[in-house]
Ligand SMILES: Cc1cc2nc3c(=O)[nH]c(=O)nc-3n(C[C@H](O)[C@H](O)[C@H](O)COP(=O)(O)OP(=O)(O)OC[C@H]3O[C@@H](n4cnc5c(N)ncnc54)[C@H](O)[C@@H]3O)c2cc1C
């Protein structure tokens with residue numbers, strides 16, 4: 001039972017549209033294939049996936065599998081695993097790549113273990129060193145990265161972090177890739193959870209996506225009463241106040257002001273990050289900002305990796321001085 | 334309901350982390366705390382017990398220092414603790430951790446197992462889901478709200494970009510808990526006193542090794558990431574920093 005030199009990308013679609021990180025994962029697969037000599041195939045799954053399959057077949061792929069079943073209409077881990085486990089056991093790819101989405105986090109570890117294989121989660125890049133495939137992933141909240149290898153035989157499993165590869169670099173093929181239909185057989189009784197429709201919470205009152213200046217506070221603000229200080233700075237700058245997740249979790253600011261993967265995605269002219277460490281789930285919400293100023297007392301804080309201007313220092317001292325200076329500048333103007 | 338909560342001890346968020354001499358791991362002489370989502374998992378378990386009765390048991394796999402997170406959980410109201418104690422539990426891959434925890438509790442009949450959705454140190458986001466696979470149980474991830482309904486549960490999951498989803502699920506099950514679903518309680522003086530008399534079971538590597546098997550992942554090296562962006566650093570006394578920043582805002586960023 002040796003693996004065929006194939007990289008299989010399990011894509012993710014909703015209502016027939018593939019998400020961006022699926023294309024990023026195809027780019028990753030194509031790059032790995034160029035170095036290993038393996039070929040790339042892709043899987044689209046759902047109740048009706050012919051549109052998505054047709055869309056993805058334009059990419060340079062050896063083959064596209066559309067795995068369908070009425071039971072895959074709404075995502076469940078049980079349904080996805082029931083469909084993919086026998087499929088992968090038969091196809092025996094060398095590498096199975098997924099985008100690191102909430103959905104993949106929900107089923108991919110279980111699928112890998114069901115096949116008795118390890119999974120490297122949330123990879124940001126890879127290395128191919130003397131015939132050995134390594135994936136690089138962040139650890140300790142982005143303060144370090146680790147090169148991780150698999151032990152044992154393929155198939156290997158890995159998930160790719162959003163934004164690590166570029167979707168627009170996914171190569172198109174000379175002709176559409178052949179599409180093969182796979183009918184998954186899934187017993188309804190094997191699906192143990194009953195999901196309801198997705199929904200959004202009541203309409204949000206603040207729309208930070210339009211803000212030109214955002215002053216964003218993280219746990220470095222230390223106490224609820226210090227939020228006032230950040231609010232004053234935002235006011236002086238004529239900007240909006242926002243926050244990292246722990247600030248909203250604690251109820252210091254309403255959740256609608258949260259920036260990040262589970263909050264809003266913003267791209268202001270200036271994003272002023274006060275006492276925010278720069279975890280990936282926060283960065284995805286703000287790295288499109290035109291300029292980033294970060295104030296953090298830790299010179300190694302990962303937020304500085306994406307900041308244009310780094311201020312290493314105590315925000316509790318710097319913010320009051322900055323409020324004064326901004327007021328002065330505005331008065332002069 | 335009988336609930337198990339998996340709690341991991343992780344380096345404190347603010348701890349300055351350094352690589353060890355061989356560059357294989359961090360230096361372990363730092364301060365530690367409870368992995369944040371695990372604190373929310375414990376909170377949720379305690380609230381379930383207050384509503385529906387039952388028992389809350391906490392488990393951690395880690396060296397002697399990790400006992401602290403169990404003590405804190407007992408002080409907050411957990412009924413008893415299990416410590417899988419040993420240096421062998423550091424740097425494990427998530428499947429091995431899941432197998433070790435499953436082996437440690439196999440003789441108990443839990444209705445529910447909670448884990449955090451992700452550890453702040455390794456960030457695998459796998460251990461809870463894998464625990465469900467080892468036990469053959471259903472699971473659900475990134476849970477914000479749990480209500481017991483009949484023989485099962487009604488859950489609220491967080492999805493991406495502001496979406497949520499409710500779902501129904503039978504018991505027993507594994508749930509991975511997101512932070513922010515509840516307000517965390519503090520341990521009371523009374524709680525801290527009572528914790529001293531609560532049972533703490535200790536197990537070692539030898540007790541679970543046969544169930545764990547070989548590590549499937551190997552961390553070849555750990556290092557500081559290479560910077561991708563050219564960052565300009567500004568320092569000096571606060572007033573001077575403020576002047577320089579305003580100058581940049583006016584002349585380079587043109588927002589003033
Ligand atoms: C599935 C999932 C979804 C998530 N979604 C989001 C999301 O949408 N948004 C989000 O923000 N997070 C999200 N998170 C959480 C994320 O991983 C981080 O835990 C979080 O962003 C950390 O917030 P922080 O930077 O404010 O706190 P910390 O990481 O605790 O950082 C605080 C920083 O403040 C600095 N500091 C302390 N005191 C001072 C001082 N006096 N002066 C200056 N600096 C100081 C410290 O050096 C540190 O860098 C999510 C996590 C998961 C697993």
Ligand SMILES: Nc1ncnc2c1ncn2[C@@H]1O[C@H](COP(=O)(O)O)[C@@H](O)[C@H]1O
Pocket residue numbers: 339340341342368370371392393394395422427430447448449450451452453455456457458459460461
């Ligand atoms: N060593 C451990 N001891 C107890 N619980 C753990 C351990 N490692 C992981 N967990 C649990 O699994 C969750 C996810 O961890 P991870 O898969 O590393 O992201 C954590 O939030 C904990 O609840």
